[in-house]
Amino acid sequence: MTIRVVLVDDQAMVRTGLRMVLAAEGDIEVVGEAADGAAGVRVVTELRPDVVLLDVRMPGTDGLEAARQILAAELPTRAIVLTTFDEDEYVAAALRAGVSGFLLKVAPPEDLVGAVRTVAAGQGLLDPAVTLRVIERYAAAPAADPARAAALAGLTERETDVLSLVAAGHSNAEIAARLYLGEATVKTHVSRILLKLGLRDRVQAVAFAYESGLVTPGGR
Template sequence: MGREVIQVVVVDDEPMVCAHLRTILGSAADIEVVGEAYDGAAAVEAVVRHRPDLVLMDLRMPGVDGLTAIERIVKLDHPPRVVALTTFDADEYVLRALRSGAGGFLVKSTPPEDLIGLVRVAADGHTVLSPVATRRILAAASGEDESRKRAKELVGRLTERETDVLTCVGEGLSNAQIAARLFLSEATIKGYVSRMLVKLECTNRTQAGLLAHDAGLIGR
């Protein structure tokens, strides 16, 4: 049985960028661009109308920007996965987008063949981040005292085992990799992650991973 078609909404205030993304993604048999939007308000409307699996969201737009749109979209019933689009991988908006619920980000200059693969990865629920940019983002995040304090308070709600799982998530490990490290079944790890996200008030693994860094769990 083949992969189901991944339905995507692309959002950018430059129609040419949307057309470029539509052309690239449309070349893949398992990806369909079902809608375009040129500002954040229209993006939310497009998500409600099309119910896509994935949204590629430009962050810097006039009117309702991408950050606001992400915050609105993740609060919808059964929200799609949202991946932020940015021109620069060190964009300060990226960290805010991840904290708002984006499941990763892509630089607009990503080569077409890589973009298609990363869209598939994101649609499967995995975090999409550039390793180099991730280090920059986490370095920037480490200076936020209020975030660190809040993160430590939230992590204090976890059991010791849940904290172990969170640390692994912060290191970017998959459920299968965490299961191997902790000598547990993948199904058990999946249960831990679900409970952990609720306790941490996180929308997804990306937010939980950032929280792990803020709380000082990584590199202990």
């Protein structure tokens, strides 16, 4: 299947560069572009791509607000935020908006391609340059969300352990090694966790773990 992508960035040269990188891949097609968030929402609503790449800072409607509107419309589109800014507040806002990925523009082309494929496949990602630092800060609230904390009761003890390790940034293989489980078993646990908690992907699972109080900055 071809992954259909829309680019939203106020800099034409950036869009051209992104298009060139993605167009070189046989399984990815850039089907539309927009120079600001409002236009991006219109283009995505019309074309319904698999993935939209959104810059954070744009005149008028920025990328975060555009992401909120796109995701609220329940389109079959997953969002990746692209930015030159790695401050925690941008990552926090992007993930709380419901995006599936956060990638710095300085990332190498192969990371961009990999991000598009990963998100199109229904998974989530954070740029490796910010993952560990942000995981401990972006979703940490002054107090746990009572509704989210209560939802944890629906998980088994093993599922709770797996969610804690997902929130710590571990891959399925690493979780399998830590819990002495098969990797396929861990994958099944992750799928059940997402289903029970009504989450879309691992990125949302990280947010949930912190906002529910299951995991706290600096420890479990």
